Amino acid sequence: MSARHDMDVERELWNTYAESTKRDVLDGEPVFRWTQYAGHGPGVELLGEPRSALEVGCGTGRAVALLAQRGVRAVGVDLSPAMVDRVAGRWRHTGARFVCGGVLDHLRDCAETYDAIYSIFGAVWFTDPVRLLPLIAKRLNPGGVLVFSHPPAIPGAYGPQGMYKGGFAGKAMFTYRYSYTPRKWLGLLGRSGFGQAEAEVLDAPEAGHIGTLVVRATVG
Numbered sequence: 001m002s003a004r005h006d007m008d009v010e011r012e013l014w015n016t017y018a019e020s021t022k023r024d025v026l027d028g029e030p031v032f033r034w035t036q037y038a039g040h041g042p043g044v045e046l047l048g049e050p051r052s053a054l055e056v057g058c059g060t061g062r063a064v065a066l067l068a069q070r071g072v073r074a075v076g077v078d079l080s081p082a083m084v085d086r087v088a089g090r091w092r093h094t095g096a097r098f099v100c101g102g103v104l105d106h107l108r109d110c111a112e113t114y115d116a117i118y119s120i121f122g123a124v125w126f127t128d129p130v131r132l133l134p135l136i137a138k139r140l141n142p143g144g145v146l147v148f149s150h151p152p153a154i155p156g157a158y159g160p161q162g163m164y165k166g167g168f169a170g171k172a173m174f175t176y177r178y179s180y181t182p183r184k185w186l187g188l189l190g191r192s193g194f195g196q197a198e199a200e201v202l203d204a205p206e207a208g209h210i211g212t213l214v215v216r217a218t219v220g
């Protein structure tokens with residue numbers, strides 16, 4: 001299967017996800033949180049005080065919209081045309097900008113640079129970090145930050161993980177997720193042009209529930 005075909009399959013998978021995103025998620029106000037639990041964990045302050053920011057795999061665009069409302073030049077990129085269509089209209093009044101595309105192609109081809117690039121259960125989780133992190137480093141202004149979050153790796157299950165959509169019959173729609181320990185993330189970042197970096201797993205609000213891996217790194 002060619003790489004291009006893989007991207008077509010992934011686009012179709014994420015379009016299905018976009019179409020299943022509940023309307024009430026987009027009816028609400030812009031919100032910025034790193035974890036999967038409302039009112040839990042750190043917020044937008046992890047980005048510092050950026051004048052410009054790019055969310056990779058922005059999904060609903062709620063976080064991009066919040067930044068735009070605060071006067072940040074805020075851009076979201078997402079692979080799913082269906083998602084970008086929905087969110088560009090929903091958040092137009094905030095000044096947020098949305099672009100449809102794969103994160104690797106977008107970062108390779110765009111001329112813009114940012115004070116912050118971030119991903120909330122987004123494209124950093126779904127893209128080979130060996131290819132992605134150096135491209136992010138190039139698109140950050142000096143002193144710029146990369147911050148991302150996603151669920152922590154399941155103990156012993158590290159590296160790329162295949163993920164089929166739905167059941168195990170029918171059209172083979174799949175994507176990959178990349179799951180590493182905090183220590184492995186720090187190594188990957190160090191080899192990709194990042195200096196100071198921190199990675200930790202935040203506990204869920206309820207004992208025994210799934211926590212959140214949060215990583216923050218400064219370029220250079």
Ligand SMILES: C[S@@+](CC[C@H](N)C(=O)[O-])C[C@H]1O[C@@H](n2cnc3c(N)ncnc32)[C@H](O)[C@@H]1O
Binds near residue numbers: 101
């Ligand atoms: C779980 S959602 C992210 C949720 C988002 N943070 C929000 O608040 O809605 C993952 C998003 O990443 C996007 N995505 C996955 N792979 C991508 C890629 N290679 N390039 C760009 N976007 C990608 C998907 O289309 C999807 O909208």
